Amino acid sequence: MTQSLLQIRNLSVALPKGADRAFAVHDVSLEVKPAEILCVVGESGSGKSVLTATLMGAAPRGLRVAGGTAEMGGRDLLTLTERQWRDIRGKDIGMIFQEPMASLNPALTVAQQIEEVFELHSDYPRAERAARAKKLVEEMHLPEPDRILKSFPHQLSGGQCQRVVIAMALAMSPKLLIADEPTTALDVTTQAQVLKLIRELRDNHGHGIIFITHDLGVVADIADRIAVMRRGEVVEIGSAEQVLKAPQHDYTKTLIAAVPSLVPRDRPAAETEEAPALTVSALNHSYGAKQVLHDITLSVAPGRVLSIVGESGSGKSTIARNLIRLTDPTSGTIAVGGEPILDLKGGALRRMRRRIQMIFQDPFGSLNPRRKVGPMIARAAMLSGANRAEAVERAKELLELVGLQRNAYDRRPAAFSGGQRQRVGIARALAMRPDVLIADESVSALDVSVQAQVLDLLADLQKRLSLAVVFITHDLRVAAQISDEIVVMSKGHVVERGPANEVLTRPQHPYTRDLIEAAPGRGAF
Amino acid sequence: MFVPYLKKPLVLIGGGLALGWLLVAIFAPLIAPYDPLQTLQPLAKPMVAGAKGELFLFGTDMLGRDIFSRLVWGARTVVIYSTLATLTAYAFGLLFGLIAGYAGGRTDAVLSFLANVVLSFPVLVLYIVIIVVIGASPVNIVIAVTFSSAPAIYRIVRGITIDVASRDFVKAAVTQGESTLRILFVDILPNTTGPLAVDFCLRLGYTAITIGTLGFLGLGLPPPTPDWGGMVNEGRAMAIAFPHLVIFPCIAISSLTLGLSLLADGLREVNDAKERHA
Incomplete structure (x- = not known):
């Protein structure tokens, strides 16, 4: 049996008084051996980042170690002075951050x-x-x-x-490496390369690695052992095989069930060929001399979902900005329900905006923190022509429709979690009774279990209300869960398009194949 | 919602001082023992009983007016005109700051250039020039303060507006077809209030000093209006023999300004903590 590199026993870190729970990290015991990758998995608020920060002697201000030991090389890290820490950081423990x-x-x-x-x-x-x-x-x-x-x-x-x-x-x-979400900010193909590099470090240099992540796909690719954290406690720990294939704890099971897989969901084929709700043709967009969109042509029929998949810099968000007319393309046409929208101005433009609505990426930035959510939704309804009483009623109905309580009406965004806020964002978009819904990375900022719920909600609403949806994402796995059709973009060009099934199972373009290849946890779920 | 503010000693002390002066201003007729303009007995020392047995708490000035009563009535002048001047400065600063920050481009360039021109003058020189040109009167003091403070407020508001306007909820309002005016005043303006509340308190204090300075330079409210700065000026010549002529008005000015500065500091601390929490 190999000597362990780091041995954490019963570590607790107390939160300041008045927080939603007493401990950020509660009674955690872990060990890391040389040449081993221990993945600590958890959703936001699970305490995983506080854990690593404490191990680096850099616990956030206001938090205090309330008990336990973290032994490394015969020393308890938790008792070191700042001067001793300076010697250890970088030399005995290396740290890799998210950004x-x-x-x-x-x-x-x-x-x-x-x-x-x-x-x-x-x-x-x-x-x-x-x-x-x-x-x-x-x-x-x-x-x-x-x-x-x-x-x-x-x-x-x-x-x-x-x-x-x-x-x-x-x-x-350093013998021990701590990596806190090191690939979260990277594109999927880059992520695959960095993960490969980290595996090499383990195999060739014998580093012990603590790898913090929220992405079970990444975990499946890299972990030797897995610790699942929830609300500051380790709920399950074991070998990667054990935890992923035969999870014991309910929470682990939920997490695993929520991981989007690359296998496309069965979606009924379009019954009849309807006139498209949204058509985009020959769209070009340049920022100065740099052309970011080349001849983009798309169309979406009512009741269908088109996903635009691409990495950062592919131009997918520029398309979204063009569609909702936050910026205008250099050339090309966009038509909603057959009516060209790029020449509209003033009142006509404002009336058109009602028909094409957007759900934004960041649930914390997309709601005005100073306004109550109910009136916010009701205002959208009024802008689409409802009178005050109708608007209030519609807002309350929509809150229920997106799975919130009617009494959410009088609360401000701060009272809601990320997933709930995203539901409010959806309700606000739907309040205008749009024909086309644009979802720009609308589930990327959410925890995986919440992500699955919001995806289900979107799919359900889209079917019920016969909406044409343009779903923009960097994550092929998410696209697989909701799309009828997928368009793959790279550097401003559409490189592949087709029914979701075709694109995911028989990709034609090498770039699409790379993307599928790089999707973390492929085959594990 | 206001509870975290009331737990801060800075807010309590600063707010107490400022509120105290506000109450003095409001209840001046009840608090002041004498008419501030009436000649009673020249140059009586503080706490010394007068010829007819009156008590002059802070003494009297060379015209025999009760200094305590003049300070109390002077509070009214300061509170009214500082608040008025600061509010009008805010009205202009907010309006142009919101417009420039939201519109950007040429509008922003022109407005910012004008603001920078005004800001490049030394403030005191600017006041003196304005007052000398348009004359010393209550309204003109308000105009002078507005003219020289509005550009600084404009810059703050413009900066915050640029930041807030880039957030998704503003884009959401645009894509809903919301009017620009409503976006400015309903979506953006309420999100600027945290930093602005802090600046407002500080600026109110500065304005009180400014009005005092103008009074001291003889450019303030025309005599015999009780005015703290003017009282310091009038007592200046005899300050060595009769220090009470200037000490009490000076304490009045600094306690009000100190109170507002402490209040501003306290508000900022609470706001920062809130932001970290969010």
Whole structure:
């Protein structure tokens, strides 16, 4: 039996008085062995980030360790002073954060930042530091290491930055690596590469790794052992095989059931060929000299869902902004119910807006924090022509329709969770009785169990109200759950389109194949 | 909703001082023992009984007027004109800030240029020039303060507006076909109030100082109106022999300003905590 690298026993971290629970982390016991990836999985608020921050001696202000030990190399990490911590961070424990751009200093080159780690923790001479930095960058499979070393963070892509961060974390070959959602901000194909790199670290260098994530797909790809956290407690812990294939705890079962799979859902074929509710043809969009959309042509019939799938920079959000006329395309036409909308102005434009509504990505940014949700929805109804009494009644009906209580009417957004807010956003869009609904990454910010509920709600409403839906997402797995048709975009071009089933099971374009290949947890669920 | 504010000592002390002066201003006729303009006995020392047995709490000035009564009535002048001037400055700053921040482009460029021109003058010089040109009167003081404070308020509002306007709920309002006016005043304006409440308290204090300064420079309210700054000015020449002529008006000005500054600090702390919490 191998010696464990880190042994956490009965760790509790207390929340300040007045929080919704007493402990951020309660009675957690975990161990990490060398050459092992321990995934800590949990949804937002599960305490997983507080746990890692505590292990780095950087618990957020106001939180206090209330008991337990975290033993590493014969020392209890929880009793160290700040001075002792400085010696351990970077040297014995490396840390990788979620936002690669934010964890690098924008004013220093990559070489300077990596060498700085050596300056702090070693007495290597200058030439040795430079040589080691270069070797690290090479090990991260970064192309043109010499160019990368001379670059500033803004000259690199997100994936490259994250690899630089990993290089820095590994500079002193720490025995333990803590990675907090290291791939969440990355595109799916980049994520696959970073995950591969992390597996290599385990296999070739024997690092023990604590990997925090909310994505069970990623877990399935990478974990040796899994700890599932909920409301600060570890509810289940075991080998990856055990937890994923034979989960014991109900919560784990719910989580696993909610993971969207790449297998398309059965959706009835269109009964009759209806005139499309939305047609887009030959849409081009440029920002200055940079063309971000090339000849986009789409159409959606009433009662059908079209997904636009693509990574960041593919132009999918620009299409959404064009559709709701927040920006105007350089050329092309958009028609709602056969009526071209790009030339409309003033009152005519305002009347048209009612027919094409949007559900936004961020449930925290899309509702005005100062307004009560009921009047917000009722106002939308009034703008579409209802009188006050009708509008109030419609708002209350819609709140029920999206699965909230009627008494939610008088509450402000702060009283709702992310998923509930997204329901309010849907109700507000529906209050205008639109023909076309645009959902721009509308479930991306939600926890996986909530995501599944909101997807079900959307699919149900869309069928009942015979809405034409344009569903924009970066996640093929989510698209598989709701689409009749899928359009795959890359760098402003449509590279593949077809019925969801066809695209997912028999992809024609190499890029689509890459996307499917990179989808985390493929085959596990 | 207001409970977190009432738990802050800063808010309590600052608010207490400011509220105290407000009450003094409102109930001036009940509090002041004498008519502030009436000559009673020249240059009586504080707490010394007068010839007819009157008690002059803070003494009397060289024209024999009771300083305590003049301070009490002066509070009314300060409270009324600082508030009025600050409010009008806010009306203009808010209006143009919202427009510039939301419209952007050329509108923003022109308005911001004008604001910067005004802001590039030293404030005091600006006041003096304005008052000298249009004359010293209550209305003109309000105009002068508005003219020189509105650009600073404009800049704050414009900044917040640019931030708020980029949020999705504003886009949602646009896509619902909401009118621009309603978006500005119903969706954006209420979201600017946190930082603005802090600025309002600070600015109210500055304005009180400004009105005091103008009074001191002889550009304030024309005599014999009781005016704190004017009282300091009048007592200046004899301040060495009769320090009570200037000390009490100075304490009045600084206690009001201090109160408002503490209140602003307290509000900011609570707002920041709220933001962190959200």
